[in-house]
Amino acid sequence: MAITIKDVAKFANVAPSTVSRVIADNPRISEKTKKRVREAMEELGYHPNFIARSLASQSTEVIGLVMPGSADKTFQNPFFSNILRGLSESAHEKNYALQMTTGKTVDEIYENVVHMVQGGRVDGLVLLNSRADDKIMEYLRKRDFPFVVIGKPYMHEEEITHVDNDNFRASKEATEYLLELGHESIAFIGGDLSLVVTIDRLLGYEKALRIAGIELNNQYVIHEEFLREGGREAISELLKLSDHPTALVVADDLMALGVLNTLAELNISVPEDISIVSFNNVLFAEVANPQLTSVDINIFTLGYEAAKNLILKINNPNEPVKRIIIPHKLIIRESSAKKH
Incomplete structure (x- = not known):
């Protein structure tokens, strides 16, 4: 026979309405009572009927x-x-x-x-x-x-x-870090320019260059998809330039992985020839070769x-x-x- 709310209430020595409120996580029920009711539910193997609750409350949860x-x-x-x-x-x-x-x-x-x-x-x-x-x-x-x-x-x-x-500030700080390392020819590889995150990171990069008195080179700004192929295509474009950058701000770790792959195939060394700072600090940033300097955005x-x-x-x-x-x-x- 199926366990009901009444069975749980009896086991926990509370009213059935209290059990319902615990299931709904009502803030008026004390943590002590919630603990007792949940332990009773677990002991009896009771599982709330969320479909019935949704119909009653007009909520899908x-x-x-x-x-x-x-x-x-x-x-x-x-x-x-x-x-x-x-x-x-x-x-x-x-x-x-x-x-x-x-x-x-x-x-x-x-x-x-x-x-x-x-x-x-x-x-x-x-x-x-x-x-x-x-x-x-x-x-x-x-x-x-x-x-x-x-x-x-x-x-x-x-x-x-x-x-x-604060993507503007994060990108500005990433660019400033590369400037502190002595780089002046810094490119920006961003994602889709219709995304606000891309706009903010581009503006932060531009602001850092302006403060440093470095004129923006429009050829150093490339936008591709937030994919490994996007990084590959972006770095390929930058390497076609007669004066290619010595450092990159890359708006995504997966794109940066594509950049690393392409540079390795061309025997261009990171960071000796080109330094890279990227964003997101996902797991493979730490296991990439070389390991990626990355902005951890939590x-x-x-x-x-x-x-x-x-x-x-x-x-x-x-x-x-x-x-x-x-x-x-x-x-x-x-x-x-x-x-x-």
């Missing part, structure tokens, strides 16, 4: 994740697996599930989001990037649907809760805080708008050195 592109490309980059770990852990703590939507084009992703929202499949959405002209963000704002952005919104920044790094925390603050918005429509800045740190390794 599901968070939608809006991926920035097709799954085959997106999951090549370990940035997204790390951010999903943070999102998943945060959602799990509040008994929320995750549902992903992807698409091969921006329009396809937009249509999938509309179906997800209008179909009542999710209680809120996390957007995993921010674009300069973001139809999804505008759609969600007009519908007053709960959402949080990982990244800085291009418009209406003060009206949208977002979790981000990817897991970005995801964790995004889910946490979305659930707060879902549960309280009057939750204030927040701008949450996750700290960054430059991790110095073997791919950067003083200019010879």
Whole structure:
């Protein structure tokens, strides 16, 4: 016979309504009581019927994740697996599930989001990037649907809760580090220029050069996809120049890996011939050859805080708008050195 809430209540010596509140993680129930009820649930093997609860509360207890592109490309980059770990852990703590939507084009992703929202499949959405002209963000704002952005919104920044790094400052500091090593011919390899993160990192790079009195060389700025092939294509373009750079700021570790692969094939030494500083500090940054100097942006925390603050918005429509800045740190390794 199936275990019921009444069975759990009797076992824990509490009212059935208290068990329901513990399942819903009601803040009015003390931690001591929650512990006792959860232990009773575990002892009896009771599992809440989340479908029945959803029907009763008109809540799905599901968070939608809006991926920035097709799954085959997106999951090549370990940035997204790390951010999903943070999102998943945060959602799990509040008994929320995750549902992903992807698409091969921006329009396809937009249509999938509309179906997800209008179909009542999710209680809120996390957007995993921010674009300069973001139809999804505008759609969600007009519908007053709960959402949080990982990244800085291009418009209406003060009206949208977002979790981000100070990408301008991080890129400025990365460029300044290479300047301190004596490099003046510094190139920038960025991602899609419609992404706000790319814009901010480009502006930080340009600002550091301006302060140092170095004129920006437009040929030293290349934009490709956040993929290994993107890094390969970017460095190939830079090496065609008669005066190629001695250092690179690369906006993503996976792109930097593509750069390293291409330079190794051409017998160009890193850091002796070209120094590299990249972003994200994913696992392979530490095991690359040479190890990558990389800006650690605390990817897991970005995801964790995004889910946490979305659930707060879902549960309280009057939750204030927040701008949450996750700290960054430059991790110095073997791919950067003083200019010879």
